[in-house]
Amino acid sequence: MNKLGLNRLLIPLLSILMGLVVGAIVMLIGGYDPVRGFTSLFNGMLGSPYAIGETLRAAAPLIFSGLAVAFAFRTGLFNIGVEGQVLIGWVAAVYVGINFELPMFLHLPLALLAAMLAAAAWAFVPGFLKAKFHVHEVITSIMMNYIALYTTNSILRSVIGVTNERTESIRETASLSSPLLQELTTFSRLHWGILIAVLAAIVYYYILQRTTLGYELRAVGFNKNASQYAGMSVNRNIVLSFVISGMFAGLAGAMEGLGTFNGMTLSASFTGVGFDGIAVALLGANTAIGVVLAALLFAGLNIGGLAMQLGANIPSELVKVIIAAIVIFVASGYALNYVIEKLKGNRKKGVEKK
């Protein structure tokens, strides 16, 4: 048990370290100075109030998308459709933000709720198809991403009425932006969303670990057949898991729509928030605290990567190499761990036999 706990910490930490080493090697091959590169990377992440503000700002949606992926993971499901659910949540939040006239204490919660419900409805589809017809959720949720991308563009044009690529700004009563936080961090776009994200991580922990619902969901994740035998409704839990996962994803979209951008832009490509969520969940080992830390790291790397362009003339794409390397090491780390445990198990059995 101890060893397992140790490995769960060690593998991600080692992976991060090795990812950075890979980054350094690529810098050397590319003829860049790794010391300068990493200095400006870390400066860009945490070196100034502004950097910290932007890192926290970028972390908020990643925490949500990470929680969304992790929640489904914990119940044995792969929600690769988080990206699409983020877009749907985003557009719903912006719609409410623009079209309703309410005092803030109603407007903001309503916009957040709209994001959650819209994305939950979107996520319901692959969940339902899986439960009812056993259609593999990876396929359906991936395909739903494309439907979401083009649907949101269409909604932006026809329902919200975008003429010049971008919606008008949402009303201030629905905005998470905070002049105070922006001032504290010298003009970063930090908004209150990070607090909601941390709160959501606590809710995530609470649902999974402290409620009957969470217990059932995890049980289904561990062993479907046993859960069924124990009298749990596997199908109901699959749909529920997707719906809750979608709610987290929708809030990730709300972070962008109500916090970072205060609006939405027509887009021909994905935001990447949902896909990054997969990496965040993996590195965070699907735990609440892990997801928060991993989201902070990836957000910081992304923001620091921009500073690397200016500080060390290194293309910011390099950060993507580092993130990808970390993910690969984490993934193979778990494989390695699995092998180690297996070997140990066998040895033990061997000993017992003797």
Place this chain on the structure above:
Amino acid sequence: MMNKKKTILSALAAGLTLSTVLAACGGGDDNEGASNGEGGGSEAGDFKVAMVTDTGGVDDKSFNQSAWEGLTKFGEDNNLTENEGFKYLQSSKQADYQPNLQQLARDNFNLIYGIGFLMAEDIQTVAGQFSDNNFAIVDMVVDAPNVASITFKEQEGSFLVGVIAGLMTETDKVGFIGGVESDLIKKFENGFKAGVMAVNPDATIDVKYAEDFNSAEKGTAIASGMYGAGSDIIYHAAGGTGVGVFTEAKNRKKNGEEVWVIGVDRDQYEEGLPEDVTLTSMVKRVDTATYEVSKQTMEGNFPGGEIIEFGLKDDGVGIAETSDEHVPADILSQVDEYRQQLIDGELTAPATDAEFEEFMKTVE
């Protein structure tokens, strides 16, 4: 068991704190170093100019690339070194625009370009925060005292390719395919229509919008419809959607049909190969614009708060140099006459639907 867990956790916490402190220290040192460098730099009267690309990246074979070519030329002409005196920062997502603009402002760049109208909002915000820096935006108007808005008279260049199309069509039918309907693309459409009508009032012009800048399939479908209905020349102002127009034209040319495409933004001669379907292109010289505005700024004449329009007169728009491949010399000389009239102001190319209506009255 609990104890061990706690030790691990606290070790982790200590590690994190340590790395944070280290990073912070590193940050402090580096910042000082950087600001010292800047101080020295500005004392020497060094001029620093930079641009932030949109998500297309610096090698998009279009807009961003052209802007960077202008800056590169400016840098070379003024003995600036890349990355020190002139520089670009790439944005891989929309969220990167603001941090990129801000870090350049913090690093005291004298002039910072935002390439593309999607950056309008961010330029507006950052220009407000950093009132001592100069900014410029391409293809959009941002109202702020320290922002120069660079726009192009696309209608003038489009007028000239319209003249070519009007004179060269054999079916008296030409087509226009726009990306997304907006004030900007309307300039292309109306200029083109006016050019055609000026030389060939009997011609009909088929106008369609794809409602998408990145859908080659839609481009192919619309072009197929237009060529099928008898148009023999199509002018596209549709970005990536235009790729589909070229595909359709090439397929038809392979089957022996005589069809042409007029390219946009830069010389699209190569896109037409090997079937050779590019008749001419309406080029938009973003490089000229970035070069000129940088030069003005370095000379102390930053056009802050102004809208600078690059037209035929400033070589900001025009027809591609390869036009003589397929366009006969007598037609090119007519194009030259119209060019001169537009420059002299004897003729005005319409930019909006209303202006086009007015223009048509003069033709009749």
